[in-house]
Amino acid sequence: MPIIETKEITKVYRAGDIEVKALGPVSLTIEKGEFVAIMGPSGSGKSTFMNILGCLDKPTTGKYFLDHADISGLGKDQLAGIRNKKIGFVFQGFNLLSRTSALENVELPMLYNGLSAKERRSRAMEALNSVGLKGRENHHPSQLSGGQQQRVAIGRALVNSASIILADEPTGNLDTRTSAEIMSLFAELNAEANITVIFVTHEADIAAYSKRIIRFLDGSIVSDEKKKM
Numbered sequence: 001m002p003i004i005e006t007k008e009i010t011k012v013y014r015a016g017d018i019e020v021k022a023l024g025p026v027s028l029t030i031e032k033g034e035f036v037a038i039m040g041p042s043g044s045g046k047s048t049f050m051n052i053l054g055c056l057d058k059p060t061t062g063k064y065f066l067d068h069a070d071i072s073g074l075g076k077d078q079l080a081g082i083r084n085k086k087i088g089f090v091f092q093g094f095n096l097l098s099r100t101s102a103l104e105n106v107e108l109p110m111l112y113n114g115l116s117a118k119e120r121r122s123r124a125m126e127a128l129n130s131v132g133l134k135g136r137e138n139h140h141p142s143q144l145s146g147g148q149q150q151r152v153a154i155g156r157a158l159v160n161s162a163s164i165i166l167a168d169e170p171t172g173n174l175d176t177r178t179s180a181e182i183m184s185l186f187a188e189l190n191a192e193a194n195i196t197v198i199f200v201t202h203e204a205d206i207a208a209y210s211k212r213i214i215r216f217l218d219g220s221i222v223s224d225e226k227k228k229m
Contacts, residue, residue, distance in 0.1 A: 170201075
């Protein structure tokens with residue numbers, strides 16, 4: 001069952017009379033529960049594509065269907081609501097608040113959900129436990145290793161029961177061993193919780209954790225390979 005479908009989407013940026021085509025047309029279907037790596041050189045269109053998938057930007061032309069609903073023409077507030085309910089984000093730089101505990105960082109996405117403080121805390125604790133950080137709830141980012149900080153970020157991405165995780169170079173600031181641990185965690189979440197995971201990487205050994213590799217070049221998909229199971 002498709003969770004993401006793009007139909008001939010493009011993205012054109014305009015500066016005065018100058019137009020720069022950053023993406024497309026791109027037509028693609030991603031099924032629920034897939035584990036997908038997006039690869040390509042800088043300027044290939046992969047980040048633009050991920051921003052559209054994450055409802056951070058809208059296509060210039062074409063249609064984007066998320067859970068079978070056409071969201072291409074929605075406004076900023078509507079897109080923000082979808083991001084909060086359906087999509088969890090993980091970034092290369094972790095994007096944690098430095099003066100806030102791991103628990104409080106994970107609670108942040110729930111602040112606008114109308115949940116009680118008790119419910120937010122309970123769900124944040126559960127999310128941290130699920131990423132192997134039980135006992136680290138009150139540690140601040142400066143007291144955590146890079147791998148632990150990324151686990152906090154993954155917990156934050158999960159806490160609203162997101163059905164999709166979008167990760168931008170999630171191992172870019174990590175050493176080889178820690179990178180393997182984080183990718184194994186993504187693989188576990190994908191396999192056990194059936195969460196759709198889509199991540200950008202430049203590294204072939206990181207992409208190898210996925211079940212499907214999509215390569216971009218000059219704004220278009222040049223290859224789309226699924227692993228034989």
